[in-house]
Each structure stands twice: as C-alpha cells, then as structure tokens.
Amino acid sequence: MDFFTTLILLLDSTVRLSVPLLLAALAGLYSERSGVFDIGLEGKMLAGAFAAGAMAAVTGSAWAGLGGAIVVSVFFALVHGFASITHRGNQIVSGVAINFIAAGSTIILGQAWFRQGGRTPSLPGTARFGAIELPFADAVRDVPVLGPIYSELISGHSLIVYAAFLLVPFTWWVLFRTRFGLRLRAVGENPAAVDTAGISVAWLRYRAVMCTGILTGLAGTYLALAQNAGFVKDMTAGRGFIALAALIFAKWRPVPVMFACLLFGFLDAFAIRVQGTPLPLIGQVPVQFMQALPYILTVVLLAGFIGKAIPPRAGGVPYVKER
C-alpha cells in the first residue's frame, strides 16, 4: 500500500509538471504544422508568465492575468510571424531573438515596476487559479485503489490542468476534422498548392502563429498563477525547449504529444523523488543524468534510432509567390 501511495503521488506530480510542457508543445504544434518553425516557445511562455504575474498582481484577478498573458504572448508570436512570414526572415534566428528579448525584458520591467529583484509580488489565493475539488472527491477517498486515484490524481488540480488535457482532443479535432486544420496542414506541406486553391498562405500562417501565442500564454499563466504564486525570473527554465523536444518526439501529432509530455514530466517528477537514493539494479543515478534524459532521448530519436521524426515539409521555408 505504501508503494501504491508513492506511485499516486509520483503520478500526481507528473501531471503537474507535464502541463506547461503540454501547453507549450501544443502551441508549437500549430505553428510548426503550418510551416513556421518556432524555437521561441520558451520566450513566449516566459513573457506570458510575466504578464500573468504582473496583471494579476495589479488587478487582483487571475482572469485578468490570463488575458494579459495571452495578449503579450500573441504579440510576440506576431513579431515572429512578421519576421518569418511577411519579411521571409530566418525563422530560427527570429525565434532566438524572441527568447532573448523575453528573457531580458521580463527581468528589467519586473525590477522597474515591482522592485523585488525581478519577481512579481506574491499573489493571494484569489488572484490565482486554485485547485478544483471534483464532486465526491472527499466521499470516495477511502474506496481502495480507485478512491485515491480519483481524489488525489484526477481531482484537485487547477482549471488550466483540465483545460490542457481537453485541448489535446480539441487540437486533434481542429487539425484533422476541420477545414481550417486541413488547410493548416496543407500549408505546412505544400504552400504552393494552398496558394493555387486561392487561399492566402500568409493569413493562414498568421492564424497558426496566433494559436501558438494563445497557448504559450496559457502555459505561462499556468506557471505563474497555478504552479507558483507569481512570476519568478527565468521561471520557464528550459521548459520551452523540452516542449519542443516533446513535439519532435511525438512527430508533430497531438495525442502522442500528450504522451511525450507526460513521459518527460514523469522523468522530472521521478528525478525529484529519487534524488540521492540508489535505485534497484542500476544503483545510484546522478540527478544530472535524469535532467539531461529528455534531451538525450530527443537526440537519439532525431538521429532516427527510434523511428524517424520527419518535420512538415515546408517547415522553415518562407513562402515566395511565383512571379
């Protein structure tokens, strides 16, 4: 039973840790499926987290924080779109630039506005997205096996957690069952064909990067208003890149993205839990190795040793109309 409780707690923190990855990876999915590579997920998420923390601190409302985060993230996404769609700039360079601008400006503005060393003021519970107890969570707590699973693992997360997992089937539906999704995938594979059909390539891609902005804003909000009580500098700590890794790991498909994020979240949760204790069979595993594992796995995958990850064909290539 002790093992079971530990497992439930481990899975519970897996869920918490994988949510920002999931939101960011789904964000990247829209952009990259439309042929716009985005290594600026990290920066947009960070900017979103800062905006959420700042807005919530000023207004005292979590929803205002969410709104602010989405506006700021979409703005950065549009900058990326402006550079890579309108001006046909290098998408990687633009993403790198956005990461730096976000990393620097969140600290500078945070320090100037709140004077707490780059963090936003600590938020009271009312200005955050708190845990939601699902119905009967307390009542079924004592039911063996299923009780703890329901009341610990499934219940008691914030609204954004449930939203994130609902966004997985939603994204699948949008991409594979709607006209917009069909066009979005087409523009990532063969923009000339989409153009020939009389649909604006640029406008489609702009809509895709706006979706990316909205979702990274949500990811940032989760970090600042649900997982923590306010913005802390550099709080994304490379999660944008792990999300990118998950996206590649999942070969740009929504449901596998969820499992990849859960896997990487589990590795993280597991590393925190086993820190310093030797494992059976393997012995002591350095924490650093566990931290590097998502990156190592992605490199191995990219090298084609576990199946092959093939990106959207038109990814990274600016579209030039024939003339």
Next chain:
Amino acid sequence: MSAPYAKLPAWADYGLIPLVNLAVAFLVAGLVVMLVGENPIRAAAILIEGALGRGQNIAYTLYYATSFIFTGLAVAVAFHCSLFNIGGEGQAYVGGLGVALVCLAFDSVLPWWLVFPLAVAGAAVFGAAWAFIPAYFQAKRGSHIVITTIMFNFIAASLMVYLLVNVLKPAGSQAPQTRTFVEGGQLPKLNFLLEAFGLSVRSAPFNLSFLLALLAAFLVWVLIWRTRLGYEIRMRGFSPRAARYAGVSETRIVIIAMLISGALAGMMALNPVMGDQNRLQMDFVTGAGFVGIAVALMGRSHPAGIVPAAILFGMLYQGGAELAFEMPNISRDMIVIIQGLVILFAGALEHMFRPTIQTLFASLSPRSAGIEAEAGKGS
C-alpha cells in the same frame, strides 16, 4: 534569398543596411529604457563612458570582446556552410573542460608558454568533439542541427555540473569548481599594451587570448576566402546541389565545418578559464555562446565585421555593468534585450528596410539600384 530584390551598391548592402538595422535595434532598446522610467540618452552616455572612459574600462571591454570574437567566428563558419550552430554555449563549456584538464596536468610542471599551446589544442579538441555528434547526425542521418545543438547545450550543462561536483572538485571543498591553477596555468595579462598608449590599468583580466582571437579571425578569413576547403564550405552553404554536382562530399564538408566551428567556440574558454579565473567554475560561459549569434549576424559572417561587432558587444557588457551602478533599474539584463533586438533586426528582419532603401536609391539614381537590369523583365 535576395532573389526578389534588385541589387544595391556594395557599400549600401554591407554598410548602410546593417547600420540602419542596428540603429533601429538601439532605438527600440531606448524605448525599453524609457518604459523603465530612465532617460535613454543619459543611459547611452553612461554606457559609453563606462566602456571606454578609462584604461581600466577599455581593458575590460576588450576582455569581453575576446570571448565574443571566438564565438562569433564559430557561428560564422557554420553560417557559411548554411548550418546554424546554436551550440556555441555548450561547445565553449566543454572546451573549458579541455583547458582545465591541460592546466591541471601541467601547470606545476611546465611554464605557461608551453602549457598555452596544449591548452589551445585541448580547448579546440573538446569543443570540436562536442560539435561532432550533432554534425555527424546532421550529415549522416539528417537530424536538424539547430535542434540537436540546442539539446547538446542542455546536455553539456548537466554533464559539466556532474563533473564539477563529483569529479573535478578538490576533496574538502564546497564550491563546485576545480582547484586554482598555479603559475603555469595562468596567461599573462596584456594590460601593458594599453599602458603603452598612456592609459592606466589597475587590474583587468585582459589577456593574451585576445591576440589569439585576432589571429583566429585572420585565419578564418584565409580559410573561408583563400583556400579550397573554404570554397567548398561556401559552395555547400550557397547551394548544396551545386556542391554535390561539383563532387564535394556533403557529409565530409558538413562535419568539417562544424568541427571548425566547435573548435573556435571551445577556444573561447581560454579567455575566462586560463586568462581570468584560473580555474574551471560553473557557468563560466555566461551566454557568450549566444552573443556569438548576434555578433556573427551583425558582422555579416565576415571576420572584418565580426571583430568590431564583438568589440561593440564587449562595450555593451562592460558599459552595462557600469550602467547598472548608476541606474539600478537597468541591470545587466538590458544587454540581453539589446542582444535579442540586434538578432531580430540584423538577422530575422534584415530585409525589412531593403525595399525602402532601394526605392530611395532608385529615385536618386536609377542605375545604382540595378533598375536597368530589372526593366528588361517587364515585371
């Protein structure tokens, strides 16, 4: 990439457009300063004073510039092969391991001028080795170099923390760093060079690796524009298909370009590790690998552009430190913003002002904007 645009005279292409882009980047940075509630013109004055005001400050500026020349060259060599090496940060970090191992082994046995070439080799070999795996995967298995080098930055960070904490840390010490190198592992300072110009330098980490950086810049120019290998690198960068048709092995040239790039990034470690701190410590690279991207873009991947761009970023680093004293609202992180803006405007948006400038040129003198050639097409 410039196909849709008519040609401009060379001085406008290589001088005017980068300057306009740079000016816009600094203008936006000025807006951020205003947003923080400070006067951007006063901030700029403090920054320049802090970077160049006294001999001491100039020495620090050049110390920072040394690192950026190496990482800028590293990014540039890969750019010429149309590879984007974002892994300079990790390669420099691992390069530091090469420097430290050489210094730890020989610092009490050999004089510095014998340790130095070994350390250069160590830095280059370790940096190149760290670039080799992404290069091999790109060349042989087609995995995207940008993603793999980003991943390798993180892997390098984890690896180095592990090594510093578990292997390299002397027994009984708390800080995750190696022991301090004795005399043989310390590079001589170059402050006397500045003092020869009548400037006074109290103590600054400006050291011999600056000259090595200038030498590397010259050698990169020779390599890229004066050797057969450089020609092959540029050919692969310009058109992989043409290179293949001309009998250049793509696998070979991609790997060689990345090895050179990694070696240059690794050599950056000489400057802080052997030239200043005289020990290997955690996070000694402090973003220099990423500054290299901005430097290479600003310098248009040419050593003659990279050296001044590196010095400009050295000024920003040193002047930014002074600025943080005078205006507590503007910490060193302001440089990260400027760096991002430079990458955005000089890199991703490099063509934004081109049509405007072209129109301007065309109205002033149609011939200079290549309008004649375009007219024939009737577009």
